[in-house]
Amino acid sequence: MGGWLRRWKGHVNNVLYNRYAETGRIEWVLNYARYIDRANAGRWNDLMSPKGDGLILRKITTEFKFLMGSRQPMKYPDHITVYHKLATQPQPGGDAFPFEVVILSELHQRIAARVSEDCVLYDYRLGKKTSFKPFTTEVLQETWRLQQEAKRVNSERVEGLLDRVRKLETESWDREGAVEDMGSAGR
Template sequence: MSAKAVDEAGQLLEVLGRDWRALVAGSEGYLTSEKRAGVHRQNIVWGEQDSMGHVNNVMYVRFAESGRCNWVRNYSRHVDPGHKRQWEELLTNRSIGLILKSITVDFKFPMTWPDRISVYHKLRSRPDESTQSLVLDVLIMSEGKQRPAARCLEDVVVYDYKAGKKSTLEPFMLAQLKETFDLQEAAKKENLQKIRLIEDQLRSLETNSWDRLDAKEDFGTRHN
C-alpha cells in the first residue's frame, strides 16, 4: 500500500475506535451521548457472574432497569431541568408514574468479567396525546467486545397513582418525548450515512491496493 493509503486506513481506524458506539447503536436510532445514555461505561463486577463463569442472566434485567430509570432522570438533569421535580416523580408513586408491565430479554453472547457496559433506550414509536404506555427498545452493549450483549423490549405503563388508573403524559413530557423520537430518527439517518461513507472509503482502499486485476500476492522474499 502507498503511504497515502496507509494514512487513509489509519484515519478510518481512528474513526471506528472513537465513534463505534454511535455507529453500532446510533445507526439503530439509539442516542448514545453521556447525557442520553441510561448507563455509560459501567464496570461489570466479579460478583455479577454465576457458577458458569459468565454474567448471570438476571443481571441483564437489572441493567435494563437501571438504564430505564437513568434514561428518565436524564430529562430532569440534562434535557428538561425546568421540570425536574415532575420527571423525578415519574419514578415514584406520588402522582403520575411509570410501571413496568413486561420485559423480554434476548441474550446475544455470554458476557464475562472484566468488562464494561453501556445501556441505551429508545422509543419504538412516536407518542401522541392518547399514549398511555411506552414501548422501549433496550440495547445492552459490551464495551470489551464492542457489540450488543443483550437486547430487551420493555412495555411501560403511564399510571396515575392518585386516581388509581392509567393516564396520559403531561403535555410538556409528551413534547419532550416527541422530540426524542425525532432525534432518534435523525441519529439513525446520520449514522447510516456515516457507515456507508466508511464502507465506500474501505472499498476504495481495497480496489486501489490488493483487489486489482493486476495485483500479485506477495508471499515474502525467500533468502538463502
C-alpha cells in the same frame, strides 16, 4: 453497576440483565429532569415514584447474546453500559413508552444483551393507565426527532465508509493485472 457483577462471584445471572435495563431506564428518565427539561424536573422525578403518574413496566423481553458453550458468559470483573432509545414515535394522548435497549460488555467490547421494554404511564391515584402530559409529549417527540437525525447522519457516515472501501478495492484488486499476494502460503 460493577458492584452487581461482583456479588455473583463470577457468572452474571440472567435476571441481572433485566435489573441493568431497569436501572438504565430510571437513569434515562431522570436525565430529563437533570439536563433536558429542568423546568419540569419534579414531574420527571415523580414518574419514578408512586406519587401520581408513574412509569411502570408492562412487559420485558431479553435476548441474551452470550450463549453458553459458544462464548464465555459475562462475568466479573466486567463493566457494562446500558443504552435506551425510544422504539416508536410518541403521540399526543399516548400512554406507552416502548424502548429498545442494548447492554454492552466493556470487557468483551460487544453487546451482551438486547432488551425490549414496554412501559406505560400509570395513575396511582386512580389505579389505571393514563396518557402523556403535554410536557412529556413535547420532550419525547424532540428525543424521537434527535434519534432519527442521528440515525440519518450515522447511516450517511457508514455509506461514506463503504464507498471508500469500494474505491480502494476497485483501485487495488479490480484493476487489470492485479495479483493477490499469498505470502509464504503461495510459495
